[in-house]
């Protein structure tokens with residue numbers, strides 16, 4: 001077990017949340033593959049249901065393998081508590097569910113993972129939750145979009161498809177002035193490069209599908225709460241600060257203190273939305289998370305080497321990687337990402353649509369997939385795949401112009417990555 005001094009990330013990644021099995025002494029967290037847990041008696045069951053005692057009831061709500069993962073990821077992000085979910089999209093739903101109601105809105109950066117843009121603008125609209133997309137680089141744009149019905153600000157720390165670093169401290173200041181939480185998707189940066197709570201974020205979400213699991217096996221998500229937001233004091237969040245009609249009149253905040261939002265996410269969010277992570281998937285993500293700091297260091301150094309290499313190639317028009325000296329986000333990468341640009345980024349290939357297609361078809365080491373953050377290097381040509389339905393103008397505006405190639409750099413020997421890129425660049429522009 002750990003001492004009282006705050007351990008480093010490498011230590012937390014292998015120790016936090018680990019709870020040797022009391023029955024057998026098994027050191028590695030077991031997969032508690034069970035739907036339900038036996039109560040000691042009727043009174044014990046009643047105490048659990050009243051949240052008077054914390055324990056296991058039913059795996060839609062809580063499960064020891066899932067709890068272990070929640071504890072680990074809360075520790076890695078420096079949060080008070082965490083709720084694991086069945087996917088990254090489920091994490092976004094669960095994160096906003098306590099905050100929004102029909103007729104309310106949230107202000108969101110337009111530099112966003114495409115799937116999140118869809119979820120917010122289409123599905124959430126049908127819940128009556130309005131997502132107001134603005135350019136977070138425009139001074140005053142966030143302020144202008146906020147009004148008395150705004151309940152959150154949402155952005156990515158390192159924005160997908162890469163290269164853009166958000167000024168988290170500036171955005172957090174605006175959220176604080178309006179007494180609403182800042183929710184940060186930290187999927188691309190990971191807590192190894194950035195811990196948004198230290199820069200003023202209230203809530204951090206992840207698609208653990210990506211770097212946290214890290215090997216392309218498991219869809220999952222996490223919602224980490226800082227435990228610092230004054231829900232009751234804000235007066236804007238009745239779900240958290242007024243007696244809950246669906247929970248025996250319990251007032252989550254301030255009754256449950258720093259754990260109010262997390263308990264709400266489990267007791268109401270998972271109970272009613274059912275977006276729970278399975279114990280098997282929690283186990284796989286626990287295993288992956290053990291090597292997160294080691295992997296992110298290698299992903300990042302490989303990615304910097306590839307970005308610098310690409311920048312010098314005659315076939316390449318531009319490279320958008322925040323770790324490059326030439327990047328307009330270089331200073332922010334120092335401030336927020338330990339000088340790194342992560343390992344997912346885009347570059348522009350000369351020769352447009354046809355060259356882009358030829359390039360991705362010619363790569364051998366890279367896999368052409370709709371994913372990122374795998375141990376293997378991955379490539380995408382958005383114009384011929386995910387953004388194909390759009391007009392060329394709309395594609396360009398979304399950062400998915402014909403010439404744009406997105407890379408997610410893996411853990412291979414970087415010389416092998418260069419060799420593959422070189423032959424594909426030659427094939428594409430021959």
Ligand SMILES: *Cc1c(COP(=O)(O)O)cnc(C)c1O
Pocket residue numbers: 087088089090113115116156160185187188206207208209210219220221372
């Ligand atoms: C993949 C991704 C998501 C969605 O996560 P899923 O696990 O696929 O549901 C959200 N945000 C970012 C930045 C992502 O890369």
